[in-house]
Amino acid sequence: MKKLVILGGGYGGLKALLRLLDYQLPDDVEITLVDRNPYHSIKTEFYTIAAGTSADKDVRLNFPDDQRVRYFYGEIKKIDTANEEILFSNTSEVIPYDYLVIGLGCEDNYHGIKGAEKYTNSVQTFSKARKTGLAVCDLKAYGKVSIVGAGLSGIEVASEIRESRPDLNIRLLDRGATVLKAFDPKIQQYVAEWFVANDVDVLHHANVEYVEKDGVCNNGVCYVNDVTIWTAGVRPNYLVRELPFAKDEQEKIIVNNFFQVPESTNIYIVGDCASSEFSPSGQLAGQQGERVAEVLLAVLHGKEPKKPKEIKLKGTLGSLGKSDGFGNMMQKPIIGWLPRVAKSGVLWLNKRH
16 A cells, blocks of 8 residues: 555645545555644634634634545654654554655744743644633733734734724734835835724834743833733744755755655655745645645656646735735735635635635
């Protein structure tokens, strides 16, 4: 039997699996998908869990029910590429592989800042987003929340908490001179004005020196707060960083045109773990997963794979609560209710699929 193992049921891993199942597979192929949870998590909506505006069931989907797939739920301890097997921390079972797809996503990058990992909340996993939501929703009236990082995640977390809890004092620490520095100036201005209108305090040119249990110290000033949420950057999953393969400056594994590891071409990398010219996103991971599946279909049938189609991203959408938003669509900046409706539509389509 040819053993194909997919690590991670996120956007990349799930898209790879779905595309494979769309076709007739050889009888001697055995697929195993490994994830810590028995469902697919819609990570782009974790900010709603952190703010308490969505229930768990609203941001998760069941994995496809197909006899050709075996599901294994556990916490991975090590990816042993020398012996081509996966080890787990919660069981003695070992899963061998002939072909491996790695889509384990990312984790917070604390940049070596003292106390950041210990004293901040996160939205990087379902479990951590739940804990963040509990911490925020349990705050008493006029509690203080600090969000470190003003990229897309920080913006959505801050705006959703504001809509959920109008009483809270919300502070957003932005390292740059403007929020969403990767977006069009029109979007930057719109979001900045939204925060002013909705009483969210934004501190630009932030330089967090350390984090304590009850506060954040920034540029020599310590701000007392009840909950600190970290959205100031990510890095590939530690299991991927430990692998003995060439990586880029962001610690992502360098892959060839077929998303294979050049040193071990039976290993494929997708999503936040793969070096790419594009910024990390669920959309990017999904497209990579689909292309990996096409390569694997050829390989599993004993054929020479064709070079995958070029990645073409459709744009980025962000929310400012439930009725306002922003985004880049067809290479044009859009603001207001339209991008928010479009974002809800994309989520609906993903759930239907």
